[in-house]
Amino acid sequence: MKKRISRNTRSRWITAYLFILPAFLFWLIWFFMPVCQSLGLSFFEYNYAMPKNNHFVGFENYLNLIRDTKFHLAIGHSLTVVVIAVPIQTILSLVMALLINSKFRGRGIFRTLFYAPYVISSVAVATVFIYLFAQNQPVTRLFARLFGMENIAWSVSVRYALPLVIMMFIWQQVGFYMIMYLSGLQSIPTELTEVASIDGATRFQSFRYITWPLLLPTTFLVVTYGIIASFQIFDQISAVAGTGAIGSPGNALNTIMSFFYLNSFRYGNVGYGSSAAVFLFIMICVATMVQKKFLDKEV
Amino acid sequence: MNKVVKKSIFYLVLCLFTLIFLYPILYTFYNSIVPLGDVGKLVSPSHWTLENYNILFTQYPVLQWLGNTIVVTLACTVGQLIVNTMAGYAIARFDFPGRKIIFNVVLCSMMVPFPFIITPMYINLARLGLNDTLWAMVIPFMYNTLYIFMARQFFVGMPQELEDAARVDGLGHAGTFVRVMLPNSKPLITSVIILTFTGTWNSYLAPSTFMVTKEKFVLSVGLKTVKDFQFEKMNLTLAGVVVLSLPILIMFLCLQKQFVEGVVTSGIKG
Numbered sequence: 326m327k328k329r330i331s332r333n334t335r336s337r338w339i340t341a342y343l344f345i346l347p348a349f350l351f352w353l354i355w356f357f358m359p360v361c362q363s364l365g366l367s368f369f370e371y372n373y374a375m376p377k378n379n380h381f382v383g384f385e386n387y388l389n390l391i392r393d394t395k396f397h398l399a400i401g402h403s404l405t406v407v408v409i410a411v412p413i414q415t416i417l418s419l420v421m422a423l424l425i426n427s428k429f430r431g432r433g434i435f436r437t438l439f440y441a442p443y444v445i446s447s448v449a450v451a452t453v454f455i456y457l458f459a460q461n462q463p464v465t466r467l468f469a470r471l472f473g474m475e476n477i478a479w480s481v482s483v484r485y486a487l488p489l490v491i492m493m494f495i496w497q498q499v500g501f502y503m504i505m506y507l508s509g510l511q512s513i514p515t516e517l518t519e520v521a522s523i524d525g526a527t528r529f530q531s532f533r534y535i536t537w538p539l540l541l542p543t544t545f546l547v548v549t550y551g552i553i554a555s556f557q558i559f560d561q562i563s564a565v566a567g568t569g570a571i572g573s574p575g576n577a578l579n580t581i582m583s584f585f586y587l588n589s590f591r592y593g594n595v596g597y598g599s600s601a602a603v604f605l606f607i608m609i610c611v612a613t614m615v616q617k618k619f620l621d622k623e624v
Numbered sequence: 625m626n627k628v629v630k631k632s633i634f635y636l637v638l639c640l641f642t643l644i645f646l647y648p649i650l651y652t653f654y655n656s657i658v659p660l661g662d663v664g665k666l667v668s669p670s671h672w673t674l675e676n677y678n679i680l681f682t683q684y685p686v687l688q689w690l691g692n693t694i695v696v697t698l699a700c701t702v703g704q705l706i707v708n709t710m711a712g713y714a715i716a717r718f719d720f721p722g723r724k725i726i727f728n729v730v731l732c733s734m735m736v737p738f739p740f741i742i743t744p745m746y747i748n749l750a751r752l753g754l755n756d757t758l759w760a761m762v763i764p765f766m767y768n769t770l771y772i773f774m775a776r777q778f779f780v781g782m783p784q785e786l787e788d789a790a791r792v793d794g795l796g797h798a799g800t801f802v803r804v805m806l807p808n809s810k811p812l813i814t815s816v817i818i819l820t821f822t823g824t825w826n827s828y829l830a831p832s833t834f835m836v837t838k839e840k841f842v843l844s845v846g847l848k849t850v851k852d853f854q855f856e857k858m859n860l861t862l863a864g865v866v867v868l869s870l871p872i873l874i875m876f877l878c879l880q881k882q883f884v885e886g887v888v889t890s891g892i893k894g
Binding site for chain 2: 337338340341342344345347348349351352354355356358359360362363366420421424427435436437438439440441442444445446447448449450452453454455456457459461462463464496501504505508553556557559560563564567568582585586589590595598599602603605606609610613
């Protein structure tokens with residue numbers, strides 16, 4: 326009897342391993358190995374063009390990275406994107422969610438409209454925005470009149486290229502965060518705010534003391550997702566650069582992501598590029614860990 | 625009075641947002657159906673034409689790009705669906721040595737950003753002679769730890785009776801999975817299909833890195849080259865934008881509820 330059970334158990338184990346095997350093999354070859362390689366490459370002088378010259382250099386790539394003024398610029402640009410894009414899209418998505426969550430006819434249509442940009446390709450969105458903000462286009466003229474900006478093509482302007490990328494990024498992403506806020510709002514029992522209004526609380530007070538605190542976990546998700554996505558912006562930067570090197574015009578779009586890509590794939594300087602990728606990874610890991618910490622505390 | 629003011633502010637803000645979201649979409653569709661001379665002007669429908677689309681499909685390998693995109697997207701979607709649901713099912717419903725470790729590995733892997741592994745991926749694909757082939761956009765993208773996690777969460781919630789009933793009917797493990805578990809996991813399957821389909825269709829970083837030959841491009845990469853080299857022909861490029869976006873938009877409009885549910889389940893992964 327005992328033997329039969331153990332055989333049964335063993336057969337269950339084998340079945341389980343067989344079910345996991347395909348995923349495991351793909352993960353091993355196309356994830357785990359590349360992760361190790363990427364870490365390893367960052368300690369090598371590694372170039373596609375001169376494979377004979379590849380050799381171990383220890384921390385040299387990292388030391389060069391710290392001294393590289395172009396990399397400082399890249400960090401500055403990446404942080405600028407995060408600091409500007411994340412608060413704006415968090416506030417906008419919350420406002421949109423609150424708008425749609427109030428009862429009025431046809432709210433489903435608005436939800437669809439606001440979410441639609443998120444499902445389409447970011448290269449497509451970037452292309453449209455490049456034209457929207459071309460010289461003499463209605464939008465460019467509107468911005469010139471309202472904010473005193475120059476009526477020029479934003480995508481080739483060193484001053485305006487980064488704001489352009491931030492705008493197209495927010496326009497595309499904000500619907501996604503709105504959906505997250507909507508599902509957060511729907512989990513708040515309506516009795517809470519109803520009781521508050523009976524007790525004489527204003528709409529603002531009931532938002533400030535009931536809705537907002539209950540939405541905190543959602544906000545942490547939205548913020549950390551926003552940070553992670555902002556650090557990895559690539560498609561839009563590539564579209565704006567056009568035929569130029571990624572990061573163009575000038576160094577205006579030189580972010581950590583484009584710095585890494587430029588070194589690894591344009592200059593063939595894979596070791597150096599990989600050390601920048603490790604840096605990117607660490608920044609994103611820190612953001613994710615902070616998110617986990619907060620969520621564990623809140624939920 | 626106060627109520628009227630509040631109502632008007634509400635509708636004003638709503639209209640503002642609507643304008644911001646609607647304008648770029650209308651701008652794209654409109655400018656893709658007018659001749660170059662009429663770009664940026666409002667002209668009567670008699671000027672409207674599909675000539676841009678005609679030029680796009682005859683002078684560029686757009687049909688080929690579309691075909692490549694469809695092949696790659698379908699292959700990835702089918703592969704992801706099989707591989708991830710199987711793994712998620714095993715982690716959820718079987719007790720075996722190493723289960724906890726595997727689950728933790730799944731969780732940790734979700735934290736690693738894709739750009740971090742793209743360089744070695746490219747090197748390895750080149751070593752295998754797979755770069756600049758459609759395989760490069762399929763083989764490395766046959767699994768996704770996020771979807772394994774989603775599948776695991778879904779199967780954990782399935783009632784044990786379902787499995788027991790299948791066992792009584794004489795089904796083995798594989799039979800139970802294929803005949804009982806999968807038919808009862810429509811929400812999971814639609815979420816994974818929608819997320820993989822849109823993700824692959826829209827992907828740009830990997831295809832633009834791995835592919836060199838123009839004929840082997842997918843639509844997103846192809847569109848970017850059209851934009852780069854025909855930048856003055858805004859109507860032509862925007863027709864390309866429509867070709868790239870319309871299939872996904874139509875799919876989204878048909879399956880809105882499922883799209884939103886997919887976002888919520890994948891978004892709140894805790």
